[in-house]
Every structure is written in structure tokens, then in C-alpha cells.
Amino acid sequence: MNSLNTYLIGDTLRSFREYKRLSIEELSEGVCTEEELSSFEKQVSYPDLETLNSLLRKLNVDLAYFFNVASKSSINYSNAVIRLINRYKRDWDYERIQEILDKELCNPIFQTDHLRQFLIWHQGICKFYLEKNLDEALELLYEAIDITNKKREDYNEREIEILTSIAILHKESNKFEEAISIFKKALDYFESLPDILDPRGKIRVYFGLAQALTEVCQYEESLIYCKTGIEYCITHELIYLLSSLYYQTGENLIKLFRKEEGLEYLDRAIYILQVQENKKFxxxxxxxxxxLLHQW
Known part of the structure; x- marks a missing residue:
């Protein structure tokens, strides 16, 4: 296969395998050795077309679609990188995100404001979760905002998402009052937007704000944001963070000595996760x- 160096064969193959939740052993069985598949994913060597096609059949991925995703052309390549980072973020796999950032931060493709902002944003997140360095993480996150909004006013949707990350890092650092203030600021900015392209960003604010309020024993106020978040999920037909909002509601109710009502919400959270087959959560x-019940 000539000119395979114009494609991200290894990263894309690994991405599809992990998305389908297959191990190297499971995907390679009957097609190639585990060592060969590992070598393909690391891009140490390339599969021939017949082998690649066999692997993609097991993944239920069309060959043309695979090469479109794996293309290093600037648009396809940058979108593929963003998708990978977002997926690893959902899995809390910050080591993988950092590996991608190390490769792409100096890539000319990512020097436009929009793409560079995305990378620096996630560099800040990795700085916190991998190095536990809140100050440097916040510097990077504000640097990311400043790329498109030096005055830090009238935030657009991307900038609000970065601001939400700032609030989350404060919450994760037990700086709950600061987190609450920033979450509320982010929510105000969301309310001022004429339209929201990705409703999940607003749901993240509702949930993060509810969590932080619970931590400072503001259970009634936390319930308001939990229930608003639940209604927002239902209105937009989204299951994203719905189980977490149900759980947070249940926790608040139990701490308000409304045990039976709280247990109903905890059971709803578990039911949603069972539907999603999310055994971990x-x-x-x-x-x-x-x-919670032990504290009762």
C-alpha cells in the first residue's frame, strides 16, 4: 500500500477498536497476530489492504469511511484529532490526551485560533489531572479564552465551555465558593446566547453547580439546578449526565431527611446506567x- 504515510492508520484503527470495546486479542483473532496488530496501531508497520479490510469487517467499518477519517488532510485530520480527544476525555484518559497534545501543539494545522484554543484548553485540563497543578492549569485555560476574547466578556459557546472547565477545576480542588461563582457566571453567559449548538455544555454547568452547592450544604438550591438540568435533558432528548443529575437529586433529598423520595431518584440513576450497560458507574x-444510607 503506497502513500500510507498520508493517513493516520494506527491511531484511527486503535480508535475504532476501543470504540467497539474490543481488545487487541479479540480484533486480531483470525486476521493477524496480536504483535502485528499492536505494530499497526503504533504505526511501526502498515497492514496490507486485505488485512486492513479484514480488520475493518470485524469492526463493521466501511473501508472508504475509514480512510476518510484517517486522512491527514487538514480538515479531516483536525476533526479526527478533536474527536479522539473528546472521547478520551469522556473516559478520563488524560494520558492519551497528553500524548496527542505533545504531537499536535506544534503542528501547522493547529495554528488557527480555533484549533489552537482547543489544544491549549485541553493542555490545561491535563496539567491539572496529570500534574495536580491548579495554578498552571488555570493559566492555560485563561490563555485559551484570551485567544478569542482578550476582554473576557460576551463569551461565545466555546469560551463558556472553557470557563466551565475552570469552574470544574476549582470544584475538584475543593474551592467550592469560587466554583459556584464561576458556574453561575457561565450559566448567565449561556442564557444570553441566541442559540446553543451543543446542549451538553449547559448540562455540565447545571450538574457542576449542583455538585458544588451540595458540598457547601446548600441542598435546596442544589435541588433547583438538579431539577432544571433534568428538565433540560428531557426537553432536548438527551441522556447525557441525566443519571448523575438524578443521583445528585437523590443525595440532596436524603441529606434533607427525605429518604424515601431520595431513594427513588437514586434508583432512577441506576436504572439509566443499566440501560446504558455502564457497569463501572x-x-x-x-x-x-x-x-449515604450509612450516614442516615
Missing amino acids: IKIIENEKDK
């Missing part, structure tokens, strides 16, 4: 449920 919520 079911276990987390069940453990948290036990802790």
Missing part, C-alpha cells in the same frame, strides 16, 4: 448510595 453509584 453503576458500581460507583451503588457504593455512594450505601455511604
Whole structure:
């Protein structure tokens, strides 16, 4: 296969395999050795067309679509990188995100304001979660905002999402009052937008704000944002963070001595996760449920 160096064969192959939740052993079985597949994913060597086609059939991915995603042309390539980073972020895999950032921060493709902002934003997130350095993380996040909004006013949707990340890092650092203030600022900016392209950003604010308010024992106010977030999810037909909002509602109710009502919401959270077959988070919520009831 000539000119394969114009495609991200390895990263794209690994991306599809992980998306389908297949191990290297499972995907390689009957097609190639595990060592060969590992070599393909690391782009140490390339599969021939027949081998690649066999792997893609197991992944249920069309060959033409694969090469479109794997293309290094600036538009396809940058979109593929953004998709990878967003997926690793959902999985909290900041090591993988940092690996991508290390490769792409100096890439000429990513020197436009919009793309450079995206990378610096996630560099800040990685700085916090991998190095536990809040100050440097915040510097990077504000630097990302300044790329498109030096005055830091009249935020657009992307800038509000970065501001939400700033609030989340404060919350994760137990700086709850600061987090609450920034979450509310982000929510005000969302309310001022004529249209929201991705409703998940606003849901993140509702949930983060509710969490922070619970931490400072403002259970009634937290309930307001939980229920508003739940209604927003239902209105937009989104399951994103819905289980977390149900859990947060249940936690608040239990701490307000409304145990039976709270348990109903915790069970709703678990039900949604069961539908999603998210065993990892079911276990987390069940453990948290036990802790709450133990405190009762």
C-alpha cells in the first residue's frame, strides 16, 4: 500500500477498536497476530489492504469511511484529532490526551485560533489531572479564552465551555465558593446566547453547580439546578449526565431527611446506567448510595 504515510492508520484503527470495546486479542483473532496488530496501531508497520479490510469487517467499518477519517488532510485530520480527544476525555484518559497534545501543539494545522484554543484548553485540563497543578492549569485555560476574547466578556459557546472547565477545576480542588461563582457566571453567559449548538455544555454547568452547592450544604438550591438540568435533558432528548443529575437529586433529598423520595431518584440513576450497560458507574453509584444510607 503506497502513500500510507498520508493517513493516520494506527491511531484511527486503535480508535475504532476501543470504540467497539474490543481488545487487541479479540480484533486480531483470525486476521493477524496480536504483535502485528499492536505494530499497526503504533504505526511501526502498515497492514496490507486485505488485512486492513479484514480488520475493518470485524469492526463493521466501511473501508472508504475509514480512510476518510484517517486522512491527514487538514480538515479531516483536525476533526479526527478533536474527536479522539473528546472521547478520551469522556473516559478520563488524560494520558492519551497528553500524548496527542505533545504531537499536535506544534503542528501547522493547529495554528488557527480555533484549533489552537482547543489544544491549549485541553493542555490545561491535563496539567491539572496529570500534574495536580491548579495554578498552571488555570493559566492555560485563561490563555485559551484570551485567544478569542482578550476582554473576557460576551463569551461565545466555546469560551463558556472553557470557563466551565475552570469552574470544574476549582470544584475538584475543593474551592467550592469560587466554583459556584464561576458556574453561575457561565450559566448567565449561556442564557444570553441566541442559540446553543451543543446542549451538553449547559448540562455540565447545571450538574457542576449542583455538585458544588451540595458540598457547601446548600441542598435546596442544589435541588433547583438538579431539577432544571433534568428538565433540560428531557426537553432536548438527551441522556447525557441525566443519571448523575438524578443521583445528585437523590443525595440532596436524603441529606434533607427525605429518604424515601431520595431513594427513588437514586434508583432512577441506576436504572439509566443499566440501560446504558455502564457497569463501572453503576458500581460507583451503588457504593455512594450505601455511604449515604450509612450516614442516615
